[in-house]
Amino acid sequence: MGRGRGLSWNDYADRWAQLHGGFDPRKAGPLVRGWLRVSYLIGKGLARIGISPGGVTFGGLLLCVAVPLLVHRPALASVFVVLAAMADSVDGATAVVTNRATRLGYLYDSLVDRLGEAAWLIAFYLVGAPAVLVVAAGALSWLHEYVRARVTAAGMRDIGVVTVGERPTRVAMAFVGLLLAGLVDPVQTELPAGTITVVSAVWVLLSLVGLLQLLAASHRALRG
Numbered sequence: 001m002g003r004g005r006g007l008s009w010n011d012y013a014d015r016w017a018q019l020h021g022g023f024d025p026r027k028a029g030p031l032v033r034g035w036l037r038v039s040y041l042i043g044k045g046l047a048r049i050g051i052s053p054g055g056v057t058f059g060g061l062l063l064c065v066a067v068p069l070l071v072h073r074p075a076l077a078s079v080f081v082v083l084a085a086m087a088d089s090v091d092g093a094t095a096v097v098t099n100r101a102t103r104l105g106y107l108y109d110s111l112v113d114r115l116g117e118a119a120w121l122i123a124f125y126l127v128g129a130p131a132v133l134v135v136a137a138g139a140l141s142w143l144h145e146y147v148r149a150r151v152t153a154a155g156m157r158d159i160g161v162v163t164v165g166e167r168p169t170r171v172a173m174a175f176v177g178l179l180l181a182g183l184v185d186p187v188q189t190e191l192p193a194g195t196i197t198v199v200s201a202v203w204v205l206l207s208l209v210g211l212l213q214l215l216a217a218s219h220r221a222l223r224g
Contacts, residue, residue: 007097012040015096032168035089042086043093053095053105057112060087064116067178068123074192075182077123078175084116085171110145113167117141120174124200127181128193133200140207141170144214151218161217165210173203 007015010026016036017024025036046056063084070077091109095101118138125134144165177199181192 007044009037009040012044012093012096015099015101016092019092019096019101036093039086039089039093040097042090043095044097046090046094047098051094053091053098053100054108056087056091056094057105057109060084060091061112061115063087064112064119067119067174068126071123071126073182074123074127074178074185074196078178078182081120081171081174081178085175088113088116088167114142114145117170117174120170120178124174124177124196127178127196129196129200133197133204137173137200137203137207140204140211141165144207144211147211147214147218151214151222154222156218156221161213163210163213165207165213169206169210170203173199173206177203 013024013026025033028036043056061084063080067077067080067084070080088109091105092101095105121129121134121138124137125131144163177196180195180199184191184195
């Protein structure tokens with residue numbers, strides 16, 4: 001099974017759970033479970049043709065960088081957000097099915113996630129979102145991930161809580177914001193900026209609530 005040819009979905013789910021705080025993807029909601037299963041199938045296919053997890057991670061970074069370069073066509077940029085998010089999931093799947101999940105790979109994957117989100121927020125700013133909202137969304141998203149990393153280092157071994165400010169929410173905000181900006185652009189030239197501003201404000205709100213949820217769960221878990 002060096003390249004994951006014989007790794008079943010159940011075997012993959014067991015390995016994935018071990019790397020994600022014991023969270024079993026088979027018990028996730030239909031959308032998350034479906035997303036992870038598609039990632040597993042793609043990752044298994046890439047493993048068969050010799051594509052490395054690092055190659056998928058780098059490809060995801062390139063997709064993210066393309067997003068602010070496509071702000072003149074926001075709807076197309078939103079498609080690149082989805083492709084980048086899929087690459088972010090597939091690189092981990094490829095690592096699991098090839099049994100090549102490493103701490104260094106986890107580091108690079110997390111780094112690319114943060115750089116990718118920064119690129120999406122730059123696109124928001126270029127479309128017309130106020131800088132203060134863009135910076136706040138980025139800072140709160142970064143702080144959410146920083147807190148989760150620190151509480152893990154402090155000894156919290158399980159996932160604790162799935163907040164409303166997690167990575168999938170940020171992917172959804174980037175996708176929806178750019179897609180709506182592209183859809184309203186033909187109607188009136190001022191609408192994309194207003195639309196992306198509203199979505200940025202929602203991003204900030206969800207990130208703040210998610211951070212508070214995470215802090216509360218971390219406090220309960222580490223208090224003893």
